[in-house]
Amino acid sequence: MSTSHVLLGLLATGTMHGYELKRAHDERLPQARPLAFGQVYATLGRLLRDGLVASAGQERSAGPDRTAYVLTEQGRAALDQWLGTVEPPMPYVNSPLFTKVVVALLVTNVDKARDYLIAQRHAHTDRLRELTALKAAPSATVDDVVAADYAIAHLDADLRWLQTTLGRVADWHREVHS
CATH class of the missing domain: 1.10.10.10 (Winged helix-like DNA-binding domain superfamily/Winged helix DNA-binding domain)
Incomplete structure (x- = not known):
């Protein structure tokens, strides 16, 4: 910003x-x-x-x-x-979430990596609920709703990625540690 x-x-x-x-x-x-x-x-x-x-x-x-x-x-x-000036899409993945998942897959066993991903998914889901409630609150302003919509879209993308990655943990771990 x-x-x-x-x-x-x-x-x-x-x-x-x-x-x-x-x-x-x-x-x-x-x-x-x-x-x-x-x-x-x-x-x-x-x-x-x-x-x-x-x-x-x-x-x-x-x-x-x-x-x-x-x-x-x-x-x-x-x-x-x-x-x-149009904002160019980010050319690099620069997210603490992505970095932590990669490091977790490098340094932990499959079960610990899954546990981390599941815990992260729960945290994202909880935040998604908070934002949805904020949008529905009688006191919500248009500023609140627009900001919540933006955050919800990003959380939704992260949640989809977390779910996909959960399905790939074993393959990723096997590839990294072979």
Whole structure:
């Protein structure tokens, strides 16, 4: 994720200060890792330096002064360019799940490898249930539902892969250890 582009996108909706940007990020991307305030302000500093945002003045409301930021024309152009660039499918399998399964097959016996895969499948199934419940909750926002749909699709793909791999454990183990 490009934090700078996310902040540019949020600023495209209107002027905000750092605290508002952090809150908007965490609300709009509910399944993403929350942004740290330090990351927000460091990113704003770089965006300001590069002319992609500008200070829109100070405001004080029962606390320290807060600098509000506004998207510049150059920032809008950078955001439009980023949004218009197609994300290429990932060329490499870069997943802790995949890596752990391969290592488990290398260093354990068939039964332990199966146990690991079954435990992982249970964890994925539990998370799938949580996300499905989140989508059905009366308080679920469109942001929640869209994020849950994305996560569910990925969990479903992982679950299908785990099931297929469970069927191949003995063959894989035999091949690796022959």
